[in-house]
Amino acid sequence: MAAKNEETRKGPWMEQEDLQLVRFVRLFGERRWDYLAKVSGLNRSGKSCRLRWVNYLHPGLRHGRMTxxxxxxxxxxxxxxxxxxxxxxxxxxxxxxxxxxxxxxxxxxxxxxxxxxxxxxxxxxxxxxxxxxxxxxxxxxxxxxxxxDGMESVAVGSSLTLGFGTNEGVMAYSMDQIWDEIAATDRVSGLSTEEHKHGARSVASPLWEHCSASPWKVDDEEFEMPTPADGLVISSL
DNA sequence: AAAAATCTCAACCGCCGGGAT
DNA sequence: AATCCCGGCGGTTGAGATTTT
The missing domain is CATH 1.10.10 (Arc Repressor Mutant, subunit A)
Structure with a gap:
């Protein structure tokens, strides 16, 4: 048996990979990561793709310091x-x-x-x-x-940047750039950047629909949303 | 201004559980 | 019923950024 065509890529994601992943998640939804990884042509494991999406590319994410x-x-x-x-x-x-x-x-x-x-x-x-x-x-x-404490948190849409090395040197890109790129390449389809940002969730994923009321849904039966009655005192929430 | 120390965060790994075959 | 595969979770690591000395 010949080894896998090419060994699976690891390490920091490149902008192109992000674009590719976003596009394919829009197509197939947030599931079947293994399959998605294969058909997308990304030389990444399904796990890696999922992680990248869940932890960084997902449109609903907030980055930056916690409040x-x-x-x-x-x-x-x-x-x-x-x-x-x-x-x-x-x-x-x-x-x-x-x-x-x-x-x-x-x-x-x-x-x-x-x-x-x-x-x-x-x-x-x-x-x-x-x-x-x-x-x-x-x-x-x-x-x-x-x-x-003085450090301001940065939001996804504004100035969060990544740095990574390439053959040509170090590059940096922001989430906005990624979405802009997608918008640009897909412009023929008539979707705006904003629509992409939101469309990415509504079009692609049944899972997201599931979460639309409560995006971070919990299916664990033991789970109870904490309330002050539970002894939680959460001021200004 | 430079070096050292510290902090942040993206990404990987291994394990486990659930669903499909 | 048993086995396999995939996705999810928690733990850990390492590179880069930031702060302090």
Whole structure:
């Protein structure tokens, strides 16, 4: 048996690949990733395609820093469900499990650092009960955001950029560019960029229809949307 | 201004469960 | 009923960006 035609590509996605993926997701919907990966001509695994779509290209995504409300919600939900990132993500429209996971990880690291500092500063014997390892799944009382507070978050439609290397050098492109490209190449079909952004979801995916009322639908029967009655106090939500 | 340290986030991996055959 | 395949999830890694010294 000859090896696969070419080995599957890995690493950062190129703009062309994104365009291709978006186009084929519009055609086939958000499913059958393996098939989609094959017919699209992308030298990527189905998994890789799905991940790229779900975590980056999906029209409903919000990128950039979490709002304080979102941060609060993550804390509350993590207290309730632990590391069930996908489930938590379903309560934060536009956020992916990956993003939340990353956020939590960063936060825990910060927390651990602070704790290390404080324990080394004040050698309190009782502090051993809440050490770093146990804190990973244990929601700390409050949120500490010290650094980078001044940094503005960037939205998908505006200025989020990616950098990647090519033979010709480093390129960067934004989501707007991707959608513009699609609009340009498909202009004959009469769809505007905006229609693409929204059309991508409505045309392609039955899944999306499913989610249109609640885009981040949860099908787990145990699931309950947290309410203040559940002990969640989410101010200004 | 440069180097070092830290942070962020995209992407991969392995495992698991569900559906199809 | 058993097996296979695919998609989804959580954990982890590494490159690039940003901040601090």
């Amino acid at each position: 304080p409300e979102e941060e609060h919600l993550v804390l509350e939900l993590h207290a309730k469900w632990g590391n069930r990132w996908s489930r938590i993500a379903q309560c934060l429209p536009g956020r992916t499990d990956n993003e939340i996971k990353n956020y939590w990880r960063t936060r825990m690291r910060k927390k651990a650092q602070e704790r290390r500092m404080s324990t080394s500063a004040s050698p309190s014997p009782s502090s051993s009960s809440s050490n770093i390892s146990s804190s990973a799944n244990e929601p700390p009382p409050d949120l500490v955001m010290k650094k980078r």
